[in-house]
Amino acid sequence: MLIGREPEGGFKNGLPQKPLNGLSKQILKSFTKMPSSISDKKKHIPLSVPVMGENEWKYVKECLDTGWVSSVGSYVDLFEKTVADYLGTKYAIATINGTSALHVSLIACGVQPDDEVIVPSLTFIAPANAVRYCGANPVFIDCTQDTLCLDTERVAEFITNKCIQGSDGYSYNKRTKKRVKAVIPVHVFGHPTNMDDLAAICGEHSIDIIEDATESLGSEYKGQKAGSIGKVGCLSFNGNKIITTGGGGMVVTNDENIAANIRHLITQAKCDTFEYDHDEIGFNYRLTNIQAAIGVAQMESLEKYIHIKRENAGLYERLLSTNDCIEFLKEKKWAMNNYWFYTIKVSKNHKCPLIEHLLSNNIQVRPVWKLIHTLPMYRNFQNFTIENAVEAYDSCINLPCSVSLQEHEILSITNCINDYFANV
Numbered sequence: 076m077l078i079g080r081e082p083e084g085g086f087k088n089g090l091p092q093k094p095l096n097g098l099s100k101q102i103l104k105s106f107t108k109m110p111s112s113i114s115d116k117k118k119h120i121p122l123s124v125p126v127m128g129e130n131e132w133k134y135v136k137e138c139l140d141t142g143w144v145s146s147v148g149s150y151v152d153l154f155e156k157t158v159a160d161y162l163g164t165k166y167a168i169a170t171i172n173g174t175s176a177l178h179v180s181l182i183a184c185g186v187q188p189d190d191e192v193i194v195p196s197l198t199f200i201a202p203a204n205a206v207r208y209c210g211a212n213p214v215f216i217d218c219t220q221d222t223l224c225l226d227t228e229r230v231a232e233f234i235t236n237k238c239i240q241g242s243d244g245y246s247y248n249k250r251t252k253k254r255v256k257a258v259i260p261v262h263v264f265g266h267p268t269n270m271d272d273l274a275a276i277c278g279e280h281s282i283d284i285i286e287d288a289t290e291s292l293g294s295e296y297k298g299q300k301a302g303s304i305g306k307v308g309c310l311s312f313n314g315n316k317i318i319t320t321g322g323g324g325m326v327v328t329n330d331e332n333i334a335a336n337i338r339h340l341i342t343q344a345k346c347d348t349f350e351y352d353h354d355e356i357g358f359n360y361r362l363t364n365i366q367a368a369i370g371v372a373q374m375e376s377l378e379k380y381i382h383i384k385r386e387n388a389g390l391y392e393r394l395l396s397t398n399d400c401i402e403f404l405k406e407k408k409w410a411m412n413n414y415w416f417y418t419i420k421v422s423k424n425h426k427c428p429l430i431e432h433l434l435s436n437n438i439q440v441r442p443v444w445k446l447i448h449t450l451p452m453y454r455n456f457q458n459f460t461i462e463n464a465v466e467a468y469d470s471c472i473n474l475p476c477s478v479s480l481q482e483h484e485i486l487s488i489t490n491c492i493n494d495y496f497a498n499v
């Protein structure tokens with residue numbers, strides 16, 4: 076399959092429900108177009124496609140041959156151990172996808188209905204939805220201009236000025252009177268959030284940090300792997316991620332009780348495997364052995380993939396460096412970015428025409444997500460000083476980023492961008 080996932084928001088069956096930001100319907104159709112012939116294939120450059128090697132086939136075959144195809148099996152155990160060892164966490168629990176990983180992490184951290192959870196407005200929608208699955212309420216906070224990740228200064232301002240500390244040590248939102256129980260920093264497009272600053276403010280106010288590291292497997296903050304820093308970290312192995320199991324996720328943590336609780340929750344809260352005794356309402360959120368087998372093979376290539384992604388990011392930047400109309404998101408000194416997605420910024424008036432130009436040249440690019448606090452089901456939740464995310468929404472474009480992307484394809488893409496600016 077050539078397209079990792081259908082673009083989120085406003086699309087149905089691969090087509091936009093409404094024209095997006097003035098992009099013409101015809102052009103938008105080409106956004107999801109599949110190459111129909113070999114010659115077409117040559118020209119089409121997809122946004123993100125998975126790469127499968129020999130061991131993926133070999134390990135899956137082993138599952139099929141032995142009948143270990145379902146939600147227990149040696150590949151599930153091995154996948155969990157491999158990821159835990161790689162991230163340096165004591166525990167890893169494989170889940171059916173990244174969204175379910177976020178959902179059970181929130182429950183295991185004690186998020187209750189009516190609690191509040193701080194979420195960035197600029198992110199894929201899953202963390203906000205996971206908060207709502209718990210009956211809790213998101214509070215949307217801005218991103219920084221340079222990393223696109225949660226602005227920790229804004230988080231501190233919100234906690235300090237808009238909340239009051241209760242006698243139980245928790246922070247309560249002065250306006251809603253609700254307890255602020257957790258925060259979900261998303262390491263957007265692979266760049267880590269400023270975790271020390273976040274930990275400082277959260278530590279003082281008993282706010283649990285649930286890292287959404289779904290886009291940042293292998294990225295580092297001050298030498299520590301993304302996902303391994305907060306109370307729990309959540310990963311995704313969706314088809315468009317740096318490694319994939321088709322669909323899949325994982326929770327990582329150093330907390331034994333949380334790990335046990337999550338394993339229990341994702342197994343329908345089963346206490347007894349003979350009589351099927353259950354002690355609470357659980358979920359069927361386990362990853363299958365077949366998916367885990369793909370994951371084990373993909374993990375063997377992760378370091379190579381990160382290397383390729385970082386090289387390609389450098390190449391994009393070099394080839395566009397003479398173009399004054401383009402800005403890059405720079406890696407912070409304290410960060411190592413896996414460059415899951417490559418992002419350029421252009422001025423607001425160029426975003427849609429440039430996207431249209433690239434799509435019409437068979438290069439699949441996309442705008443960043445619509446800001447969550449502007450979506451109908453989230454409009455009535457509190458948002459706190461969102462300015463940088465609006466600017467990012469107006470200016471950011473994601474470029475093709477597959478591990479299989481070739482140098483000549485990057486050259487075609489950058490030539491196409493430079494041509495656009497040469498003719499406006």
Ligand SMILES: Cc1ncc(COP(=O)(O)O)c(C=O)c1O
Pocket residue numbers: 172173174175198199201202261287289290310311312313322323324
């Ligand atoms: C930031 C973010 N959080 C959560 C998810 C959810 O992961 P999944 O699609 O595996 O449920 C994704 C991506 O898919 C994501 O990009």
